[in-house]
Amino acid sequence: MDDKAKKDYFERLYKEIFPVVIKVSYHVTKDLDAAQDVCQEAFIKLYNRLESFPGVEDAKFWLIRVVKNLSFNYLEHEKVKLRAFDKIKHNPSFTDDTGEKQLLKKDAVEKVNQALEQLPENLKAPLILREFGGLNYKEIGAALDISESNVKIRIFRAREALGKLLPVGEVYVP
Amino acid sequence: MCPDVEILSSYYDDELEDSQKQLVKTHVDSCPHCQKKMAELGLISASIHAEEEPDFQMAQMNTWNKIMDIVDQKEHKLPKVNFWQRRFQISFPAAAALVAAFVAVLSFSVITFYMGKHTTSSPSSPELNMTDASGAMMDDMFDDNAIKFDIPAINTIINAEEPLLIREVDFMNRDGKH
Amino acid sequence: MRKLFFAFCFFISPLLIFAQENSDSQVYNMDIDLMIQDGSSAQVVSDHKAQHQTVSGRPVTLNINGGNFKAAVRFTVYPIQADNLLLLAQSTIVFMKEGHRRMLSSAKSIPIKAGEKVLFFPMGVLNDGDKTGYNCKLEMEISKYQNQPVVQE
Numbered sequence: 001m002d003d004k005a006k007k008d009y010f011e012r013l014y015k016e017i018f019p020v021v022i023k024v025s026y027h028v029t030k031d032l033d034a035a036q037d038v039c040q041e042a043f044i045k046l047y048n049r050l051e052s053f054p055g056v057e058d059a060k061f062w063l064i065r066v067v068k069n070l071s072f073n074y075l076e077h078e079k080v081k082l083r084a085f086d087k088i089k090h091n092p093s094f095t096d097d098t099g100e101k102q103l104l105k106k107d108a109v110e111k112v113n114q115a116l117e118q119l120p121e122n123l124k125a126p127l128i129l130r131e132f133g134g135l136n137y138k139e140i141g142a143a144l145d146i147s148e149s150n151v152k153i154r155i156f157r158a159r160e161a162l163g164k165l166l167p168v169g170e171v172y173v174p
Numbered sequence: 175m176c177p178d179v180e181i182l183s184s185y186y187d188d189e190l191e192d193s194q195k196q197l198v199k200t201h202v203d204s205c206p207h208c209q210k211k212m213a214e215l216g217l218i219s220a221s222i223h224a225e226e227e228p229d230f231q232m233a234q235m236n237t238w239n240k241i242m243d244i245v246d247q248k249e250h251k252l253p254k255v256n257f258w259q260r261r262f263q264i265s266f267p268a269a270a271a272l273v274a275a276f277v278a279v280l281s282f283s284v285i286t287f288y289m290g291k292h293t294t295s296s297p298s299s300p301e302l303n304m305t306d307a308s309g310a311m312m313d314d315m316f317d318d319n320a321i322k323f324d325i326p327a328i329n330t331i332i333n334a335e336e337p338l339l340i341r342e343v344d345f346m347n348r349d350g351k352h
Numbered sequence: 353m354r355k356l357f358f359a360f361c362f363f364i365s366p367l368l369i370f371a372q373e374n375s376d377s378q379v380y381n382m383d384i385d386l387m388i389q390d391g392s393s394a395q396v397v398s399d400h401k402a403q404h405q406t407v408s409g410r411p412v413t414l415n416i417n418g419g420n421f422k423a424a425v426r427f428t429v430y431p432i433q434a435d436n437l438l439l440l441a442q443s444t445i446v447f448m449k450e451g452h453r454r455m456l457s458s459a460k461s462i463p464i465k466a467g468e469k470v471l472f473f474p475m476g477v478l479n480d481g482d483k484t485g486y487n488c489k490l491e492m493e494i495s496k497y498q499n500q501p502v503v504q505e
Contacts, residue, residue: 032233321404
C-alpha cells in the first residue's frame with residue numbers, strides 16, 4: 001500500500017469509526033478529554049498496523065476493542081485516584097440561599113445513570129456498545145470476542161440492573 | 175404466555191429472527207403487561223441518553239489533527255498537511271441534523287415572536303428571581319432557546335402537587351369531566 | 353408574520369424530510385396547547401398553542417412564565433417500536449409559597465402511541481376535595497412528521 005493510498009484508507013476508516021468510538025469512550029470515561037486521548041491512541045495504533053487487517057470490518061472491531069480496553073483502564077485508574085472524593089462528587093449539591101429547595105423525588109434519570117456508571121465492565125461494555133455505538137449483537141460479539149448469545153444475556157442483565165431502580169407503577173417515574 | 179423478559183430485550187433491540195419477531199409482536203400488541211415491560215426498556219434507554227453529550231464533531235477534528243501531527247512527525251513529512259485544506263466531510267445524518275436544528279431555532283424565534291403578540295404578562299406581580307445568590311442560573315432549562323409562554327398572573331394557581339403525565343383518555347375516565 | 357411562518361415551514365420541509373430519509377432519527381411533530389383552567393368550573397382562562405418539530409432524543413423545552421410561578425418543562429420523545437413512543441417529561445417549577453421561594457423538580461415518563469393525546473400537569477392537579485385555584489395543563493399530541501404541505505388555517 002503506498003503512502004497516499006494508506007493515508008486515504010486511514011482517513012476513510014477514521015471518518016467511519018471515530019463517531020462510534022468517541023461516543024463509546026465518552027460514555028465509559030465520562031470525560032471528553034480522556035475519550036479523545038483514548039481514541040487518538042487507538043487510531044495511532046491502528047495506523048501502525050493498518051496493513052495487517054484483511055478488511056474494514058476487522059479494523060473496526062479491533063479498534064472498538066482497543067478503545068473499550070483503554071477506556072475501562074482509564075476508569076480504573078481514575079477510581080483509584082478519586083476514591084476519596086467520590087462522596088463529594090456524587091452528592092447532589094443543593095446549596096440553599098433565600099428560599100427552600102426541595103427535590104420532589106430524586107430524578108430517575110440521575111439514578112439510572114449512576115447505576116450505569118457502577119455496572120461491572122462485562123455488563124456495561126455490551127450495553128454501551130448497543131445504546132451508544134449502535135452496534136448489533138453480532139458486531140458487539142465480534143468487538144468483544146464473545147458469542148452473540150452472551151451479548152444478548154449481558155445486555156439483558158445490564159438492563160435488569162438499571163430497571164430495578166424504576167418504580168413498578170404504571171404511568172410515572174418519581 | 176408472555177415471553178421472557180430476555181426475549182423482550184432482544185425484541186426491543188430488533189434482534190429476533192423474523193418468525194419469532196412476528197410472534198412476539200402479535201403478543202405484545204395485545205398484552206398490557208408486556209407493553210409496560212417494553213416501556214420500561216424504552217425508559218432505560220431514554221434515561222441513559224438523557225444526559226447531554228459534548229460536541230463530538232470538534233473532538234473528531236481536533237483528534238485528527240493530533241494524529242496527523244504524530245504520524246507525519248514519524249515519517250518526517252514536511253510540510254505538515256494544512257488541515258484547513260482538507261475537505262472534512264461531516265456525515266450526512268449529522269449535516270441534516272445540523273440544518274434541521276438551525277432551522278428549528280429560527281422557527282422557534284418566529285413562533286415566539288408570533289406568540290408574543292397574543293399574550294400579556296402582568297406587570298404587577300413581583301418578578302420571580304430565577305437566580306441564586308451567586309447569580310448563576312438555578313436550572314439550565316430556563317434558557318433562551320425554550321418556547322416561551324407568558325400567562326396572566328393568577329395568584330392562586332400554586333398547588334404544587336406531584337406533576338401528572340397521563341393519556342387524555344385515562345384522565346377523562348378518572349375525572350369524569352374535562 | 354403568519355405567511356412568513358408558513359412559507360418558512362414549506363421551505364424547510366424538504367430538508368426535514370431529507371433528514372428523515374437519510375438518518376436514523378425520526379422527525380416528530382409536537383402540537384402543544386397550554387391551558388390554565390379554573391379548578392372547579394374547568395373554564396379555560398388562558399390558552400396558548402405552539403407547534404414544534406423535533407427528532408427522537410432531542411428535547412423540546414418550554415418556559416412558562418406565570419408571574420408568581422415559573423415552570424420549565426422539557427419533553428423528549430423516544431421510539432420504542434413502530435408507532436409506540438416513550439415520552440419523557442422533565443419539569444422544574446419555581447414558585448412562592450407562604451412568602452418563601454420553592455423549587456421542585458421531577459421527571460415523568462409515559463408510553464404513548466403516535467397521534468395519541470397526552471396531558472401534562474407540571475403543577476399537578478387540584479385535589480378533589482379542594483378545587484379553588486387553577487390547573488396548569490399542557491395538552492400534547494405527538495405525531496410522526498408526514499410529507500404533507502402545511503395546511504393554512
